[in-house]
Structures are given as C-alpha cells and as structure tokens.
Amino acid sequence: MTTHDHTEHHDTDRTVVPLRPTAHTATDDVVDAEVVAEEPRPTFGTRRLPVPHISEETRLRLAEGAVELRRTSAPYVQTGTKTVVRHALYVPAGAAVVAKRVRDTRGVSRYERMLQAAEVAGDWDKAAEWEEREARAKRERHQRRMDWLKAPTHLAKAVAISSAAGIGLLLALGVVLAVADGNAGMVLEPIGAAIDTVRWLWWFGTAYGALLLTGSLGLGGLYLWDQGRKHSTWQPRWAAPVQANPEERDLVPDEGAIVSALRELGYAPLTRAFKEGWQPRWVSPTTRVGRGWHTQLLLPRQVPVEEIAKRKHVLAHNLLRKPIEVWPTEPKDQPGVLDLWVADQGILTGPVDPWPLLHEGTTDYFKGVPVAVDVRGEQVTGQLMARNYLVAGIMGSGKSSLVICLLLGAMLDPLVDIDVHVLAYNVDYDPMTPRLRSLVKGDDEEHIEAAMTRLRELASEVSERGRILEALGGEEAKVTRELAEADTRLRPTVVVFDEVQELFTPRNNSKDERQRAEEAKELALKVTKKARKTAITLLWVTPDADATSLPRGISKTASNRVAFAINDHQGNDAILGTGMHKRGYSATTLVAGEDVGTAMAAGFAKVPGLIRSHYVRKEKGVDEITPVVERAVALREQAGLTTGPAPAVVEPAAEVDPLADIAAVLGQQPRMKTREVLQHLTERNRTVYGDWTPQRLTSYLDDYDAAPYKTEGAMQVSAARVHEALTERDRDHDGDTEPTEGDD
Incomplete structure (x- = not known):
C-alpha cells in the first residue's frame, strides 16, 4: 500500500485511515484499520478531512466502505492543560505559604525551632534566651486573643457613644442655625443631611459592591498565585513544565x-x-x-x-x-x-605532560624540584628544604609516582644523600640503587630493626646539626647551600620510609613489640619536628591512613600532605588535617586504578588543591628512570663525590676501641669541642657511636681521668689527657683495672 504525505497543509496532523476489509483489499495489506458503521457518526475529537487532500487509492477505498478519519490531539492541548492545572494549583499553594508566614509571625513555632536548634548545638545560653522569648510571645498572643474577644463589646459601646454624640452635635448645630436665621425648621436640617449621606453610601455599596468584592477577590487571588509560584516547593510531576530540549545543558559553567x-x-x-x-x-x-x-x-x-x-x-x-x-x-x-x-570535560583523565627533567637539567635541593601539575595545568614544585612529606593512598592510587619524582629530582643535585627503607618487597626503587646511599627493602625482623637504627641515627644527627648551626649563627641559623658545600656534616639528606605502617604497628602483642612501636613513633615525631632547618627531608609513605598505623603527631607536623585515593573521610582528615573533608578538600571521590597519580594535596600552595603527579616509567619495554639515575651519578662524579650502594646497616667490627677512636679523632689538635668529637666518631662508625651523647662521652672519659672540661665557653676534650690515658692503658694492658670496650 502506497502512503502519501500531506503535511504541507496539515503540519501537526497525522492522518490514520482505518479501513474495512473488502473483496478488493487483502487482509494481509491492512496496516491500521477498524470496522465502523456504514454511516459514520460524529465523534468528539474527530475531524472529516477534505477530499482533495486524500490520495486516489484512499478515495477508491472510501467508495467501497465507510472510512472514519481521526486527527490526533495537538501537543499544545496537553501542554495547555498542564499549564492551566499548574497555575491553578499555585493559588492554594500560595495560601499555604501565607498561612505559614502568619503562623510563624503570630505563633511560637519559630521560637520552638530556634530553641530546638540551640539545644542540639549545646548552646544553653541561647536556649534560655529563646525560651524566654517564647514565653513572652505566648503572653502577648494570649493578650491579643483576649482583646479580640472583648472587641465586639467595645465596638458596640463605641458606636453607641459615637451615634449619640453625633446626633447631639447635629441637633446643637441645627439650633444654632435656627436661632441665627430665626427659622425653627432648620433645627432638623443637619440631621436630614446626615440621613441623605447614609442613604447615598448604601446606594453606592449596593450598586458597586459586587464589583468591589470581585476586584478584591481577584487581587487577593493574584497575590496568592504569585506567592505560590515563587515560594511553593510542591507541584505534581505530571503538571511540571515541559522543557523544549531537556538534554541541552550548558557545557560552560557560567x-x-x-x-x-x-x-x-x-x-x-x-x-x-x-x-x-x-x-x-x-x-x-x-x-x-x-x-x-x-x-x-x-x-x-x-x-x-x-x-x-x-x-x-x-x-x-x-x-x-x-x-x-x-x-x-x-x-x-x-x-x-x-x-x-x-x-574542562575530560581534562583530568588525559595524560600528564612529561616530567620536565626527563632528558636534561639539574636541580637545587634548596629551591625544590618539579613533581606534578595542578588542575589549572601549572607546574607544581615540591620543596625539599625545611619540608617533610606524608603520602598516603590505597594500593593502585599512584603514590609511588610522586615519591619517584621527588627522589629523581633530589638525585640531580650532587650534594644530596638519599636513604630508602621500604618495609615490603617492592621493586619501585631498584633502578635508583646506583645513586642511593642505602636501600633496604623487606618486612622481616632485620629490616624493621634497620629502620629503627636509621631513626635513632637521624635523631642524633638532627641534634648534632642543630648544635653546629647554633655555633655558626645562633638559634635562627639554617643550612644553606654554601654551608652544605663547606661542611660535609651538613649535606642535604633525604630519607624515605615506605610502608611505614609496619614500623609503627606492633608485629605481635608482646611487650617488646609494643615498646618498639612506641619508640618508633617517638623518634619519628622528634625527627620530623626538629629537621626543618637541618637540611633533612623525611618522606613517610603508607597505604593505611588511620591512627593505628600513622602517628597523629606526624600528620600534624608534616608540611606537605598528599592524599591519593582514600576510602573514608576519617582517613582523608588523618592525612590532610581535621575538617578538610567538610571544607571540600577530599580524596574520597578519587578512584584507585582510574585516577592514578591524582591526589588532593596540602602544603604545595597557599590553599590545598588537586595535583596530578608526573609519571616517570620503568616497565616492560620502557625505562625512563635509569637514564636519569645515570645522569645523577655522572653529576656527582663531576662534583668530586662518589655514591656507592652502601649497606643500610654497618655491622660493628669484632672489637671497637672507643678510646683509640677518640685519640684518632683528635689527631694533632690540642683539644676539640665535645660535639665535634661526637660528630667525627659518628662519621667513623655510625652504628656504634650514632646514639652517643655528650653525657655518655663524659662518663666514658671520666673512667680514664680524661673527662672534658670547660674552656672558652664550651666543653672540650684534651688531646693530651686522652693520649696519656691511652698510653697508661696500653702499659697496663695485661691488668684488669682498666675498662674494656663498651664499659661506661
């Protein structure tokens, strides 16, 4: 069956031709048909179409059987109906709004809400104030109601008094006029004028009252409609306005x-x-x-x-x-x-620009290194001097990408020494081994103890650097590049503790493990607090952001806090700071495996914000880390410094002679300050002397009558006394009176 379109005359009509099967029409050819009466009956909503607009085939079928043509309802019919219903409902909705306002104004519901809010907030002073206001409002409302009850009586009295006074005034006026004109009939003329006025007001009210009433009701209804349209929050869904293009929304967030x-x-x-x-x-x-x-x-x-x-x-x-x-x-x-x-749409899901130092360039520890870009596409610099980092995020969120950028950047400054302790079997740091001073990885007992030893060394080193700086420039002194180049004891040091939850969490419930975990927390907090001016940078990395695996003091003290994908707001605030999730700085919406390398970070700029770390890859077929490490090693060699893969823990020699070591440290100098002696002893054997203090050194030398003494405002060790004690001890070597190594 051929179909013809006649939309040039009926744009909004769709003609449906129901046909009655006849001998000339096969049943299989019927598309949309129904049998109707021989004589078509008019139907509501139907319209007979003009014959000139019907095709020849349809005209033939019209001749064979009665055909009823229907026209579908136009879209504006439904839209108009919804509009009428919606606007009609605005009137009762407005009445509800006005009623609520009157209730809040004349009633005490507002006071009750404020009282309840004050009680929930625990502000009892406010609660007492609102309770007093509520009581006063109730008294005033009661007084108003009593006044309304007495109003009819007062009104009747007022009308009676006013009427009597008015009649008396009119009679007096009439008497005055009558006496003045000598006409007694003028006494009642003012009363007649008043009666005429009342008669006219009655006529005006009856003639135009309906119009006035209609106008007042109309204005009142219009006011209610306006209030309902503006302030009502309820409307039936089916009566809601239909958008012309509901899917067309602005991409630009203006x-x-x-x-x-x-x-x-x-x-x-x-x-x-x-x-x-x-x-x-x-x-x-x-x-x-x-x-x-x-x-x-x-x-x-x-x-x-x-x-x-x-x-x-x-x-x-x-x-x-x-x-x-x-x-x-x-x-x-x-x-x-x-x-x-x-x-912009999709901007945070695309690749990040390559690391700026991937192929060339050097860095300065005291100026920072490039590590990421922010959401605006601007470069983010990770400062190293006077900074400590706390990096957290669940597995697969990309923590290592940021840490690797920080370490590679630090390597490109030849002055920097780097130690890495990974308390897990992790290969992320293996390509950096040629430039690292030490790399320890594993979660066995010896690896935990190696990390503890390094923490103890750092605690002593921070104190020693503080004493050196105090001697050089007072309490406000800090390590500069010039000082670091001149004194090897002040060289910048970066220390990474990865999977740090293993260090701060007891491995079992034994007393020794609990004490070890507490000691680790105390040492970590001490070093983090004191390392700011000493050119020691600590990186604490963990997948667990909770109070058990991470000391609360570190999250408060760390200057740069980075949260990759975090599961809950408690962990988010444990890293970024209390209340950060409520203020909108949250990493809980990041998804591990999808938002890899994206983190919410604080400390890089004036306000926290989203950053995307650069990705320096070391994977199958692609190695971008090794060339950078080779450049870093070459830079260190050019500077006359060497870096070898030194063991993380220096095993003590079979026999250590502290007195001989002290004599060797003193050399040909007549005397040396106590802290300088300790520093040189630590450089000589960090494992043995790393935790020595001035008190311990004094106690040891006192046994040999060579204790330090104060001269020139500082405690100093006399080389003559030490050499004399060493000679005396060697002379009596076969005796038992002298202390042996480690006795103090």
Whole structure:
C-alpha cells in the first residue's frame, strides 16, 4: 500500500485511515484499520478531512466502505492543560505559604525551632534566651486573643457613644442655625443631611459592591498565585513544565549554569531559599582559569559549603562533569562563600605532560624540584628544604609516582644523600640503587630493626646539626647551600620510609613489640619536628591512613600532605588535617586504578588543591628512570663525590676501641669541642657511636681521668689527657683495672 504525505497543509496532523476489509483489499495489506458503521457518526475529537487532500487509492477505498478519519490531539492541548492545572494549583499553594508566614509571625513555632536548634548545638545560653522569648510571645498572643474577644463589646459601646454624640452635635448645630436665621425648621436640617449621606453610601455599596468584592477577590487571588509560584516547593510531576530540549545543558559553567545546578541539588534549605526568591551574590564572577572555570558566590543562610561538598556528585552531574572535575570548597578567610572550580570535560583523565627533567637539567635541593601539575595545568614544585612529606593512598592510587619524582629530582643535585627503607618487597626503587646511599627493602625482623637504627641515627644527627648551626649563627641559623658545600656534616639528606605502617604497628602483642612501636613513633615525631632547618627531608609513605598505623603527631607536623585515593573521610582528615573533608578538600571521590597519580594535596600552595603527579616509567619495554639515575651519578662524579650502594646497616667490627677512636679523632689538635668529637666518631662508625651523647662521652672519659672540661665557653676534650690515658692503658694492658670496650 502506497502512503502519501500531506503535511504541507496539515503540519501537526497525522492522518490514520482505518479501513474495512473488502473483496478488493487483502487482509494481509491492512496496516491500521477498524470496522465502523456504514454511516459514520460524529465523534468528539474527530475531524472529516477534505477530499482533495486524500490520495486516489484512499478515495477508491472510501467508495467501497465507510472510512472514519481521526486527527490526533495537538501537543499544545496537553501542554495547555498542564499549564492551566499548574497555575491553578499555585493559588492554594500560595495560601499555604501565607498561612505559614502568619503562623510563624503570630505563633511560637519559630521560637520552638530556634530553641530546638540551640539545644542540639549545646548552646544553653541561647536556649534560655529563646525560651524566654517564647514565653513572652505566648503572653502577648494570649493578650491579643483576649482583646479580640472583648472587641465586639467595645465596638458596640463605641458606636453607641459615637451615634449619640453625633446626633447631639447635629441637633446643637441645627439650633444654632435656627436661632441665627430665626427659622425653627432648620433645627432638623443637619440631621436630614446626615440621613441623605447614609442613604447615598448604601446606594453606592449596593450598586458597586459586587464589583468591589470581585476586584478584591481577584487581587487577593493574584497575590496568592504569585506567592505560590515563587515560594511553593510542591507541584505534581505530571503538571511540571515541559522543557523544549531537556538534554541541552550548558557545557560552560557560567553563572546561569551554576545557579541551575544548585537549584536542582536536592538540598531542602537551598531549594527553599530559591523558592523565597534568593539570588546569589557573586563574590567573583565566572572566569577562565587555566584549564577550567572558577567562581565564588555567597550562599544563603542555613546552606553551609559543607552540605554542597557532600552533594558534589550531584553538582558535578548537573554541570555535565565527573566528580573529580568539580571542586566546591570554602576559603579560610571567606566563611559562607562557595569557591567553585570546574575543570574542562575530560581534562583530568588525559595524560600528564612529561616530567620536565626527563632528558636534561639539574636541580637545587634548596629551591625544590618539579613533581606534578595542578588542575589549572601549572607546574607544581615540591620543596625539599625545611619540608617533610606524608603520602598516603590505597594500593593502585599512584603514590609511588610522586615519591619517584621527588627522589629523581633530589638525585640531580650532587650534594644530596638519599636513604630508602621500604618495609615490603617492592621493586619501585631498584633502578635508583646506583645513586642511593642505602636501600633496604623487606618486612622481616632485620629490616624493621634497620629502620629503627636509621631513626635513632637521624635523631642524633638532627641534634648534632642543630648544635653546629647554633655555633655558626645562633638559634635562627639554617643550612644553606654554601654551608652544605663547606661542611660535609651538613649535606642535604633525604630519607624515605615506605610502608611505614609496619614500623609503627606492633608485629605481635608482646611487650617488646609494643615498646618498639612506641619508640618508633617517638623518634619519628622528634625527627620530623626538629629537621626543618637541618637540611633533612623525611618522606613517610603508607597505604593505611588511620591512627593505628600513622602517628597523629606526624600528620600534624608534616608540611606537605598528599592524599591519593582514600576510602573514608576519617582517613582523608588523618592525612590532610581535621575538617578538610567538610571544607571540600577530599580524596574520597578519587578512584584507585582510574585516577592514578591524582591526589588532593596540602602544603604545595597557599590553599590545598588537586595535583596530578608526573609519571616517570620503568616497565616492560620502557625505562625512563635509569637514564636519569645515570645522569645523577655522572653529576656527582663531576662534583668530586662518589655514591656507592652502601649497606643500610654497618655491622660493628669484632672489637671497637672507643678510646683509640677518640685519640684518632683528635689527631694533632690540642683539644676539640665535645660535639665535634661526637660528630667525627659518628662519621667513623655510625652504628656504634650514632646514639652517643655528650653525657655518655663524659662518663666514658671520666673512667680514664680524661673527662672534658670547660674552656672558652664550651666543653672540650684534651688531646693530651686522652693520649696519656691511652698510653697508661696500653702499659697496663695485661691488668684488669682498666675498662674494656663498651664499659661506661
């Protein structure tokens, strides 16, 4: 069957021709048909189409059987019906709004809400104040009600008195006029004028009362309609307005798109604010910043930024973005202001630019190294001097990418020494071995003890560097590049403790393990706090962000805190700081395996923000780490320094002679300061002398009558006394009176 289109005359019509099967029409050819009466009956909503607009084939079939042509309802019929119903419902909705306002104004519901809020917040002073206000409002309401009850009696009295006074006044006026004119009939003329006035007012009310009543009701209904349209939060779904293009939303998050996204956020106080006519005040208009858009607006009352951040996934959906591409935060100095940054679609899922030092270049420990880019596409520098790092994230989130960039950057400064302790069997650091001073990996007992030994050494080294700096420039002195080049004791040092939860968590419930874990926490906190000016940088890396596996003091003290994908807001705040999740700085929306290398970081800029670390690869067929390490080794050799894969723990010699070592340290100098003696002893044998203190050195030498003495304002060791004690001991070598190694 051939079909012809006649839309040039009927654009909105769709003609359906139901046919009755006849001898000339096969049943298989029927597409849409129904049998009707021989004489078509008019039907509501039907229309007979003009014959000139029917095809020849249809005309033939019309001759064979009665055909009823129907026209479908036009779209504007449904739309118009919904519009009428929706606007009609605005009137009762407005009445409900007005009733609620009257109730809040005349009643005590508002006081009860404020009283309840004060009790929940624990503000008992406010609660007492609102309770007093509520009691006063109840008394005033009671007084008003009593006044209304007495009003009819008072009104009747007032009318009676007014009427009597008016009649008396009119009679007096008539008497005065009558006496003046000598006409007694004028006494009642004022009363007649008053009666005429009343008669005219009655006529006016009856003639135009209906019109006045209709106008008043119309204005009242219009007012209720307006209030319902603006402030009502309820409408039946089927009566909602139909959008012409519901899927067409703005990709650019300008002011209009942001307001629309907030309007549909689904947070009741914000929705109510919109219904009451709230309009945002734009602190900073939407502007293009880097690879995204930035704006700031002041939120209404009862809408904290924290609640917006909780609904980040809805906000991102409304703005046609993924949650990782939308960051609602609250500036520290602007409470109540929503600081919103929206990235371009897909910009945070593409590859990151190559590491700037991948093929050439050197670094300076005291100026920092490039490690990542921020969401605006700008370079992020990881400072090393006076900084400590806390890096956390579940497995597969990309923690190692940031740590590797930091270490490779540190290597390209020939002055820097690097030690790595990985408390797991991890191969991430193996390609760096030629440039590392030490690399220990594993989670056995000896590896844990090696990390503990390094912590003890660091505690002593931090104290010694502090004493050296105090002697050089007072309490405010700090290590500079010039000092580090001149004194080997002040060379920059970077120490990595990876899988650090193994160090801070007891391996079993024994007393020794608990004591060891507590000692590790104390040493780590001490070193982290004191290392700022001494050119010692610590990197604490862990997949577990909780109080058990990570000392709370370290998360508070670390200057640079980096959270890759985190499972919960408690872990997020354990890394970034208390309350960061509520303020919108959260890594809980990052997904391990998808957002690899992306983290929420604090300490790199004035405010926390999202960063994407560079990825220097070492995988099958691609090795970008080894060439950088080879360049770093060559730079160190050119500087006259050597770096060998030294063992992480120096095993003590079979026999150690502290007195002989002290004599060797003194050499030909007549005397030497106590702290300098300790420093040289540590350099000579860190394992034995790393935890020696001035008190221990004094106690040891006192047994040989060679104890340090104070001269020139400092405790010093006399070379003559030490050499004399050594000679005396050697002379009496076969005796038992002299102490042996380690006796102190």
